[in-house]
Amino acid sequence: MINARKWFNDFAHLFFPHHCAGCGSDLVEAHQHICHQCYTSLPETYFAPHHNNPIEKIFYGRVPVSEAMAAYYFSKQSVLQQLIHTLKYRNNQEVGLQLGRWMGGLLKSSGRFTNIDALIPLPLFPEKEKRRGYNQATVLCNGIAEVINIPVVNDFVLRKRYTDTQTKKGRIERWKNVDGSFVVNDSAIVKPEYVLLVDDVITTGATLExxxxxxxxxxAKLSIAVLAWASDE
Known part of the structure; x- marks a missing residue:
């Protein structure tokens, strides 16, 4: 039976090839969206198990964060940039789920990030989320939740005004752009005591702050987990 299933999958792959979202290779399992070579090429930070790591230092003196981590280093023209672009702009949520599962594995094995009772995706402005069809941070949260079995709460924090893209702004401009953009939803059914705030990429940390x-x-008590760190230095 197993051999028959393998034969069928191989036959289907011949006529309907399944490509890796990172490199485009068709050497990827039917149930996967990222090939093994791309996975092993992702530059892991190894921040998750360590206190006082560079992500935690970003928030020193700015907002009290219990634990923080980034899973990978971000660089332009990299496999990780391609995967994030595929998640955000090509509606490939399966890629986001897989990246979230890998984040969840790092969080679980770190020995930290314990007693969290809700995963909070960094909110998008509602009109932007409607145009995209989903929030990429929510997709990451859903992948993380599969591994660490903590619920995703989407309505605890709201983004109350639209903000311009942060990409070409300096540190101070980034903070001014997002200051006062978020509010806790008083009518939310779930009001967690300790949350893990999740986003895809961190640079200066202004939006997460x-x-x-x-x-x-x-x-509420706050910890932060991001997929990638794009250092602005």
Whole structure:
């Protein structure tokens, strides 16, 4: 039976090839969207198990964060950039789920990030999320949740105004652009006591700081996990 299933999969792959979202290779399992070579090429930071890592230092003196980590280093023209682009702009949510599962594995094995009771995706402005059809941070959260079995709560924090892209702004401009953009939803059914705020990429941390500040001011404890760190230095 197993051999018959393998034969069928190989036959189907011949006529309907399944390509890796990172490199385009068709040497990828039917149930996977990222090939083994691309997975092993991802530049892991190894931040998750360590206190005082560079992501935690970003928030020193800015917002109280219990634990923070980035799974991978981000660089332009890299496999990781291609995967993130595929997730955000090509509607490939399966890629995001897989990346989230890998994040979840790092969080689980770190020995930290314990007693969290909700995963909070960094909110998009509602009109932007409607245009895209989904929030990429929510997709990552869904993948993480499969591994660490913590619920995803989408309505605890709201993005109350539209903000321009942060990409070409300096550190101070980034903060001014997002200051006051987030508010905790008083009518949310679930009001977690300790949240893990999740996003795809961190540079200066201004957006996560603005959102995290609203969370902390509500009385909740805050930790942060991001897929990738794009150092601005």
């Amino acid at each position: 603005a959102c995290g500040t609203a969370i902390v001011e509500s009385g």
